[in-house]
Amino acid sequence: MGGQVLRLQDVAVRRDGAALLRGIDWTVNEDERWVVIGPNGAGKTTLLQVAATLLYPTEGVVEVLGERLGQADVFDLRPRIGLASAALAERIPPEEKVIDLVLTASYAIMGRWTEEYDSNDVTRAVELIDMMGAAHLIRRRFGTLSEGERKRVQIARALMPDPEILLLDEPAAGLDLGGREDLVRRLSVLAGDYRSPTLVLVTHHVEEVPAGFTHGLLLRHGSVVAQGPLEHVMTSDNLSQTFGVPLSLERGAQGRWYARAH
Numbered sequence: 001m002g003g004q005v006l007r008l009q010d011v012a013v014r015r016d017g018a019a020l021l022r023g024i025d026w027t028v029n030e031d032e033r034w035v036v037i038g039p040n041g042a043g044k045t046t047l048l049q050v051a052a053t054l055l056y057p058t059e060g061v062v063e064v065l066g067e068r069l070g071q072a073d074v075f076d077l078r079p080r081i082g083l084a085s086a087a088l089a090e091r092i093p094p095e096e097k098v099i100d101l102v103l104t105a106s107y108a109i110m111g112r113w114t115e116e117y118d119s120n121d122v123t124r125a126v127e128l129i130d131m132m133g134a135a136h137l138i139r140r141r142f143g144t145l146s147e148g149e150r151k152r153v154q155i156a157r158a159l160m161p162d163p164e165i166l167l168l169d170e171p172a173a174g175l176d177l178g179g180r181e182d183l184v185r186r187l188s189v190l191a192g193d194y195r196s197p198t199l200v201l202v203t204h205h206v207e208e209v210p211a212g213f214t215h216g217l218l219l220r221h222g223s224v225v226a227q228g229p230l231e232h233v234m235t236s237d238n239l240s241q242t243f244g245v246p247l248s249l250e251r252g253a254q255g256r257w258y259a260r261a262h
Contacts, residue, residue, distance in 0.1 A: 021047060050069075053069060132153070151175065211254055
């Protein structure tokens with residue numbers, strides 16, 4: 001087992017009198033691939049924002065990549081953390097070309113001006129775009145891409161600085177069935193590659209959990225229902241408790257999960 005990448009101890013986040021997270025104890029090690037599952041409003045995105053050092057907890061201790069939040073320089077930490085989220089996508093200039101969008105991630109900026117880039121950076125950017133199945137989009141402008149294409153390009157951008165942890169906030173949201181399956185398959189390949197960073201993926205659909213993910217955290221009303229290795233956490237009882245409805249959970253031959261109501 002590798003070293004700790006993320007450690008939350010008794011973490012709470014309150015905003016306007018509402019508890020978005022409460023009593024969260026969670027440790028993520030470097031060789032693990034985590035999925036965070038819960039209904040809308042469970043606190044999944046809030047948890048990811050804390051992990052990304054974008055949100056400070058109201059209570060508790062957060063350590064990211066060995067640095068304690070509140071004591072560390074987050075501007076040194078953030079380039080070591082890859083993040084792909086809808087909120088980030090909204091900040092991308094629509095006229096930005098795909099190749100430039102991925103390249104600029106090395107310098108933690110958005111929007112290319114007159115910078116000259118190292119040929120190694122260009123090669124890496126092209127390889128990552130190709131790995132995410134977006135090589136044909138390399139000269140396209142971000143504003144012209146479909147939702148699925150945008151998601152793939154965002155993940156390539158998040159991987160560009162060679163982060164130690166990659167946080168994916170509902171990467172398959174808004175995709176049609178074909179787009180979702182293509183993305184899940186690519187994330188499964190990423191999960192199986194020992195060179196990949198530690199992965200944390202947030203979703204509210206068990207069907208979106210890629211094969212190769214190792215651990216799960218189930219959230220409801222800002223609290224942990226269950227956490228640990230996926231084969232222990234992913235049960236019909238735990239899922240029913242998480243979503244507040246009776247659910248049956250099955251695992252397919254390819255290691256994918258499927259849920260349906262009783």
